[in-house]
Amino acid sequence: MFLTPDGKPFWGGTYFPREARYGRPGFVQVLEAVDKAWREKKESVNQSADGLTTHVEARLAGSHAKAVLDSDTLAKLANGIDGMIDRELGGLRGAPKFPNAPFMQSLWLSWLRDSTAAHRDAVLLSLEKMLAGGIYDHVGGGLSRYSTDAEWLVPHFEKMLYDNAQLVRLCNWAYASTGKELFRLRIEETIAWLLREMRVEGGAFAASLDADSEGEEGLFYTWSKDEVELALDDESALFFHYFTLADPHGWEGKPIIRQTEAQQTQSVIDRQQLVPLKEKLLAARAQRIRPGRDGKALTDWNGLMIAALAEAGRSLGRSDWIVAAAAAFAAIAAAGRDNRLSHSMLGAKRLFPALSSDYAAMTNAAVSLFEATGNPDYIDRAGNFIEQLDLWHRDSDKTGYYLTASNSTDVPIRIRGDVDEAIPSATGQIIEAMVRLSSLTRDLELWEKAWTIAEHAAGRAEHQPYGQAGIVNACALALEPLKLVIVDKPENPRLVPVANRNPDPRRVDIVVPVGSATNLPALPGGVLPPTAEPGAWLCTGQVCLPVVTEAEELEGLLRRR
Known part of the structure; x- marks a missing residue:
């Protein structure tokens, strides 16, 4: 998008080739045309910006009537998602394949409430296929951003904090339901990666790792047969018994480590034999030039991971994970000022003000830490986060919240944050946080507030439930806490x-x-x-x-x- 100096968009597009082709102008031509329009037709451009801003603001105003919360809404959404599931490869049919945690949670909640076994099985299949594919880092743990193909094989090698937080949470539920050691092992490996590579000074977690190093995507994570044999020597045959080096059509890099279904099953049984092999490969990989790390700690992403760590620590009896979660929580909370959270921190730098998603995610993190530790201070902190959310983000009708604070100066339009991205929407997280906190505290005023927010959010989500699964999931929690x-x-x-x-x-x-x-x-x-x-x-x-x-x-x- 091209913006006026005061931040209003006046023209944009989704893709511009470097050179003009297929009837599309090249990007340099686009820049030249926009520059000429701004210099020669500034009044027209400003009118266009005002009109576009007014139109977008009206579309995003979320003025739909509230809806009666209905248990059938979740069932309808889950059934629709189930119809899109790839029954052979897991995930949604087609490519590219994303983990899509909000959809997986819709299916899991449907299973818990209605015993719809097909919905549970869709989640389990998707997890198992992901964890066998190249999208999972079989040497160091952790999930890449998405798979470029339908088989979870060739990932975009970027590792995001939020994807792995949601992977840990889903695997925790899956392990509790099935007892399959695969899920427990992948939780342990992913958290080991998190604590080894993603902690920043103070205990919070970095945002992401880049996909490329030395100018080549996936170079850090891929292996040739010779490299494996050099690292493992006599033990390389054992490695190739449990893992496959895949070199798919169109992939120009070194082979990608993956597992067949049989290899995945057997590797879980023989997991102790693989520990020294993975340690040697990890040591060899540590000598390579690492991908860059986005070292800023984003508050909402950290909130997701803190909650996942605390929950997995409870489930698997890992007090060290709960300690790590508490340290990250303390670091994020300490980065605030004037009783307000920052949106991010990078070293000594802080970015203010926070988003509504930051307060919601940290409220949920506080509740999960209270459950794990019994420390009532976390309940007090959660209540304070809700107070700040009300003070800076609540709308004038008291029916919902804006994503940005009322004193934000860098946004031309305040939106509600209803739509899911790779994580549940801000609105969905707010409803979940209020429902959980009010259940703990018996705060009836907070409960009524959560119900009101949920009713109005449900009214907006009726028009695009697949893009707002986080709201539907949160409303299901409000219906049956x-x-x-x-x-x-x-x-x-x-x-x-x-x-x-x-x-x-x-x-x-x-x-x-x-x-x-x-x-x-x-x-x-x-x-x-x-x-x-x-x-x-x-x-x-x-x-x-x-x-x-x-x-x-x-x-x-x-x-x-």
Whole structure:
């Protein structure tokens, strides 16, 4: 887009070839024409900019009537997504293939609520195919941005923080549901990559790694047969038993490491044999020139990863991951000023003001850290983030939030942030954050606010649900929020491990030590749970099931569909 000095767009396009061809002007010609128009027809250009700005602002105003929240909306969306799934290769049919976490979450929520096994299986198939393909880094862990082909084989080798946060979360749910060690191993490998290569000073996480090094895409990550044999010597035959070097048609680089389905299955069984091989390859790769790293820490992306780390740490009993999540949270929170979050930080530099997605993602991160640690300070921080969101982003009708702050000076139009990109939309994250926090705190005012926001967002999402799956998913959480209150012995818990190994994105968990004073978060209706003996109460909305006291009984309850 070409903009006037005050930021209004007046002309643009999606693709300009370097040289004129196929009836398209070359980019230099485009620049010359725009320059001439600006110098010779400035008044006309400014009128065009004003008209275009007014038109776009009207289209993005989101003035649709609110909708009644309906459980059928999620089912309809999930069924539509299911119809687009590639039943052989996973993901959506065709190429390129993106992980598309909001769609995967729609299918998973449908499975949890309605026991639609086909929707669960679509997610599991997609994950398994991704994790066997070249889009996954089989040497160092972590997922690339997308696959250029339909088989998850040739990736765009860029690694994004948000993709890997969502991969960890999806694999955590998949492991809890199936017990397949593949998902646990890939979580461990991906988090090992994160902590090894993506931490910046202070403990937060960098945004991304570039796709190319030495001017060639994928050079850092690809291997010739000779390079593998040089690194592994006598053990190279063992490597080729578990991995394949693929050299697909049209790919001009070195071969890409991938696995067949049989190799993937066998490598999980024989995983201990592969540890020293991967360590040697990783050491050899470390001698190469690394891709560049975008070292800025983006607040919303960090929020996603902090929540994923905290949740996976609970599920897999990895307190070190929870510690890493807490350190990243502290770093992002400390980067703020005047009680406001920054949008990003790079060394000593800070970019203000934050976006609504930043406050929402950090609220969800705070809730997940509270569940993992029991530290009530995280609930206080979450409440403060919502206060700042209200102060700087809420619309005048109190029916929703703008993506940018009211005092932002660098945007010509304030949009709501309804549309998903590679991550759920800002609006979807806001609804999820408010539902989760209000469930924990029994803040009825916050709950009513979340419901109002959800109704109006649902009205807007009716017109393009596939582009706003994050809103539909969040509205499904608002319709059926689950809350689990557990009283257990801290020194020898029976019930807490059951909850930890059965994560559910619809549920928030509160752990109360046996014998503690009953001034802790209460059950719906203000009922305080007795704390003399271990017990667990599972509540949906304002209705709780009878207390459960045995681990096996709680396991059955949490796995009930």
